[in-house]
Amino acid sequence: MKSVFAAASLALAFAMAIPATANAASVVARVDISSQTMTVTQHGRVKYRWRVSTARKGKVTPTGSWSAKWLSKNHRSSRYNNAPMPYSIFYSGNFAVHGTNQVSRLGRPASAGCVRLDVSNARTLYNLTRSVGLKNVRIVVQR
Numbered sequence: 571m572k573s574v575f576a577a578a579s580l581a582l583a584f585a586m587a588i589p590a591t592a593n594a595a596s597v598v599a600r601v602d603i604s605s606q607t608m609t610v611t612q613h614g615r616v617k618y619r620w621r622v623s624t625a626r627k628g629k630v631t632p633t634g635s636w637s638a639k640w641l642s643k644n645h646r647s648s649r650y651n652n653a654p655m656p657y658s659i660f661y662s663g664n665f666a667v668h669g670t671n672q673v674s675r676l677g678r679p680a681s682a683g684c685v686r687l688d689v690s691n692a693r694t695l696y697n698l699t700r701s702v703g704l705k706n707v708r709i710v711v712q713r
Contacts, residue, residue, distance in 0.1 A: 595637065595706055595707060595708035596612060596613055596702050596706045596707075597610065597611070597612050597698055597699065597702050597706060597707045597708070598610070598611045598707075598708045598710060599659075599667060599695060599707070599708070599709050599710070600710045600712070601622060601624065601631075601667075601685050601709070601710065601711045601712070602712060602713075603624050603631060603633070603679075603711065603712065603713045604713055606621060606622055606623065606624065606676070606677050606678055606679065607619060607620065607621060607622060608620050608621075608622045608667075608685065608687065610695060610698070612698070612702075617698075618691070618694065618695075620687055620688065620691045621676040621677040621687075621688075622676060622677075622685050622686060622687055623670065623672070623675050623676050623677070623678060623679060623680040623681045623685075623686040624679055624681055624683075624685055624686075624711075625679055625681055625682065625683045626679045626680050626681060626682070627679065629681070629682050629683045630683055631665070631681070631683050631684070631685060631711060632662060632665060632683075632711065633711045633712055633713060634662070634710075634711060635708060635709070635710045635711075636661040636662050636708070636709050636710075637661070637704065637705060637707065637708055637709075638659050638660070638661055638699055638704040638705075638707040638708075638709060639660045639661055639662075639704065640660050640704070641658065641659055641660070641696060641699060641700065641704070642655070642658040642660070642666075643656070643657060643658075643696065644656060645658040645666070645668065649664065649682075650682055654669075654671070655668040655669070655684070656668060656669040656689055656692060656693075657669045657689065657692035657693045657695070657696035658692075658696075659695065659696060659699055659707070659709070661709040662709075664683075665683060665684055665685075666684050666685070667684070667685040667686075667687065667692065667695065667709060668684055668685075668686060668687070668692055669686070669687055669688065669689035669690075669691070669692030669693065670686040670687065670688070670689070670692075671689065672686070673688050676688060685709075685711070
């Protein structure tokens with residue numbers, strides 16, 4: 571009887587661990603609007619810290635937590651005069667993390683709502699996302 575109980579307990583513990591592991595994002599890109607920074611962690615360890623630009627006055631960068639939805643390496647904005655959005659990681663509707671050539675504006679609100687990074691940093695995050703898979707990347711935006 572003890573062995574049956576032990577086997578059932580072990581099977582239950584194993585079954586409960588699988589969904590938790592499958593749903594846990596291995597990469598988290600955490601954007602802090604107040605400090606205009608992004609901290610990227612992988613398996614809970616900080617890999618990168620970068621300056622970003624979020625929404626300027628009159629625009630909004632939504633706060634919340636999302637899984638990465640889709641990638642576009644050479645994206646162009648359909649809303650803002652075909653503006654380049656290299657290495658885009660879309661996470662909520664038309665909102666994305668992407669590169670910008672306006673690096674002098676990084677570290678302060680300047681975007682139309684997306685999270686903008688130096689192009690080389692956007693490339694790094696894009697390639698990391700491709701390597702671990704969209705479902706394993708979480709974008710978190712907080713004030």
